[in-house]
Structure formats: structure tokens, C-alpha cells
Amino acid sequence: MADKTDGMYAGDGAWRKWFEICSVDGCPAKEAGALREQIEAMLLSRLARYGIGKDAAGGEDPIAFFDSYFMLKGSREKPKPLKAYFAHRIKAEGLAMRDFICGTLFGAASGRVKDIVVEWISLIKGWKPRTVRGDDGRRKFVWEGAGDADLSALEAPEEIDAATLLDVAPVRDALRKALETVAGKISVEKQKVALLLYVTAQDVPVTNPAVLEGLQTAKSRAYVLRDKAVAALRKELAQSGWMENPLSGRILLEVCEAEMPADVREELERGE
Secondary structure, three states, X not given: OOOHHHHOOOOHHHHHHHHHOOOOOOOOHHHHHHHHHHHHHHHHHHHHHOOOOHHHHOOOOHHHHHHHHHHHOEOOOOOOXXXXXXXXXXXXXXXXXXXXXXXXXXXXXXXOHHHHHHHHHHHHHOOEEEEEEOOOOOEEEEEEOOOXXXXXXXXXXXXXXXXXXXXXXXXHHHHHHHHHHHHHHHOOOHHHHHHHHHHHHOOOOOOOHHHHHHHXXXXXXXXXXXXXXXXXXXXHHHHHOHHHOOOHHHHHHHHXXXXXXHHHHHHHHHOO
């Protein structure tokens, strides 16, 4: 059974047009229609997951907000528009467009769509997203100004989630093996390779103090190790055929998160 995200995929051609042109509606009619259908479905699905119905958006067009987010929002490392940053990553890292869109952008567990909708809710409701430390010492997400609004759905399972529809065990096992192979090829411990790939996928600077501590290396060496790890992984996945699987990106992220040093993961989660 196919992932629902993948099933509504607008197509490589439509997304390439979107990266070339400033807006969905600026694309040719056929591509614009396919893009609008996919983007609107994903944003409204995530909005509903946060306990907010479509009516709450009023006259706000999710497509307009989506486009403006990518034109105005910069990456964590570079101030240029996020669309340009992601276009560079797709080309430089040889990412399959389908994998990027269904994984990095709209992935159920860690897609950028979550950040987009959080900002959209902030615009619609006037609430401010905050991360606070709970009684258990861990940080959690809350809305400042939401009052008694019931946002328990914030942590509910995502409806569009390929992992609930498919047997992902073979994919996970293959990606664990790929991680071990990459570690052997570049002569770096598996935990460190997992850390390098995890922070790369999450747009966390490799120069983050927690990352450098986990790698036990200097900044200049960290960049070299990251480039080696990414290149070796890309080659390994291309040879094995897993690069073509839309699930590979998100499951690899889960594998890396599990394999990376636990103390570094906790440090990154705390945002310290």
C-alpha cells in the first residue's frame, strides 16, 4: 500500500516549476493545480491535527502562506530564502525530488510542514509558539495566549503516516546496514556518522557545540567528516536502490537519531 503523501504527489515536473517560479499560481495551470491540491491537503491535515478546523483559517489561503514562508524564511545557517536554500540542497546532494517533497518537506514525523503550520496558526490565532521546561525537566511546546483552548491533538499520531501503513522493518534494517557500511568506508565510528547525518538532515549547524563535543573534533574537521559521510551515504543508497524509496529519508533520520550519542541527542532536544 502506498504512502498517502506519496499518492497525492504533484510530480517532479510540477515541483521543479515551483522552485523556478515565485509562486504556485505563477506556474502553468496543470502544474499549479496539482501543487495546490497537494499543498492544501497537507497543510489543512496538519492544521486539523493541531485541533484547528479549516473554518478557523477564514479567508487565509494556505497556498499564499506556503509561498510566502519559503520566500521570506531563511535557513538556520543562511539568510537567503528557504526555497533557494532547499533548491541548492536538492542539487548539491543529488536528492530525488519525490523523496525531498514527501520526506523533508511533508514527512509525517519530521517534515518542515510542521514549522510552516505552527507559523500559520500563529498568524490565524495571534498565539505565540513557545518551548518551556515541564515538571519532568524536559522541554515541551505550548501556545502563549491560547488560554484554555484544547490543543491536546498537538501530540496525536499523524493521519498521513507511511509507517502506519507499511512494513518498514526491511527498510530500517537496510538503512542500519548502510550506516555501518558508510562508517567503515570513511573510517569513522557509527555513532559519529549517525550524528553527522542527523544534524545535516535537521539543518543543525555542524559547528553546534554539542555536535562538536559528540564528534570530538575541531570545526574544520567536522565539515570534512560531514561531506565524506553524506557523499558515502548517497553512493551507498544509490547502489542499493534505497534512494528511490520515499520512506528512506524519514526512516534514516529515525535510525540516525537512535544510533547517535544519547547525550548529544538530549542536548539538542533541550536546545542548549
